[in-house]
Amino acid sequence: MSLAIPDTDPNVTPKRLAVLAVPAILIGVLSALVLWTLEQAADLLGGVLYKALPGALGVDPSGWWIIVVLTATGLAVGITLTLLPGHGGPDSATTELMGPPLPLRTLPGLALATILSLAGGVSLGPENPIIAINAAVVVAILARLIPKVPVQLAILLAGASTIGALFGTPVAAALLFTGILAALKAGGSLWDRLFLPVAAAGAAAVTMHLLGAPPFAFDLPDYGAPQAIDFVTGSLLTCAIVLVGLVMLYAFPLVYRAMHALRHPILIATVGGLILGILGFLGGPITMFKGLTQMGELLKDPGAYDAGQLAVIAGIKILALLIAASALFRGGRIFPATFVGVALGLLGNALFPSIPIGLAVACGVIGILVVVTRDGWLALFIAAAVAGDITLLPMLCVIILPAWLLVTAAPEFRIVPPADPATADAPRAAPPTKQSKRARGGAPTS
8 A cells, every 4th residue: 555654653652542542533423424424415316316307207217217327427527527626536446545635625526526426326335535535634634633643644544434434343444454554564562553543443333323324234044054165165166256356357457448548537437427327227226336235135135136147247247347447437446346246156156056155145255355455354354244144254264365365466456557648548457566465465455
């Protein structure tokens, strides 16, 4: 990860941690409120676009209307990025999960582009832009009120609290930043250094629960007692899905290059919206949006989909993710990638019913996320959270090992634009960073 996170003083005192915990908790609450507000705005606009308007016009919201809305969404995002100050910040395809704080004047454009994307059904999640918005706000507030707090620590707290709010638990943030902080090889207790991020993430998670946000949990049959054969079948399924993820990874720069050959932001986003609309028309609403609600629909009645349908759903979502990430829409890749993993896991169960459904889904999530996030801890956490069965963890901790070997030398799932502006239309996949190698995956680059 490009962001330099400061080493925590190994001689930190409990009093110092307790004092700093107060602003950390407040940052967590603030970050959750920002996330909740933007998601509420997106849900409200999405209701107008896909319920109120088609109802008033007497049209089917799941037919050609999808193409109209997503094309219009692309046009609106393109205009937003062109006209508003800061142009919505860096292209999400080129950014890591956390980066340097953006100027405050950039935030309105970034927020509007994010709301439009989420409401219109673009296959991206809110994580990247929300972290960027929260980081910029937190850095500005602390610079005025508590200037002694380092900028890097402010960004770390904003990122941790946003992740805690997104997943409804501080555990994801703790696991994620364990890898980041371990890569620093600095002295001191690891939990001294995790104390403030966990405080911020915990406050954000509790705030989201109090605001009534749906939990990141699904109802799947219990796995039961581990079977030796499940290690073999689970590992094979996970590795097969990793290969699908690697195809996505190496296709990403090609799709990005093709979209950016259009040159102008309005044209890129509008054509991207049109393609997403056609994909949404073909795959239906279940292949649209960030994917969290749609995961629930898939897992509510897995038997309602046969192997062919699941393959089509996963394939369309993969294409939608690549197009959305390449067409200047602002958003993260973790949530839609998780949906792809769920669909591929269900496909594995449909083809090989001997693999328990909970294990198959967890393997699918791990297989995709180790490619997209390059973070084993986060992949394990999300897989266990989706499956909702703690008894799978020992199995998953072994199954992830061969999957990690397949991705450890692969590039990161993002685009690094060339330094020469004259060749800006020839992006390339990001090579593994030294830090990511030390941390065995480092931070996700969703």
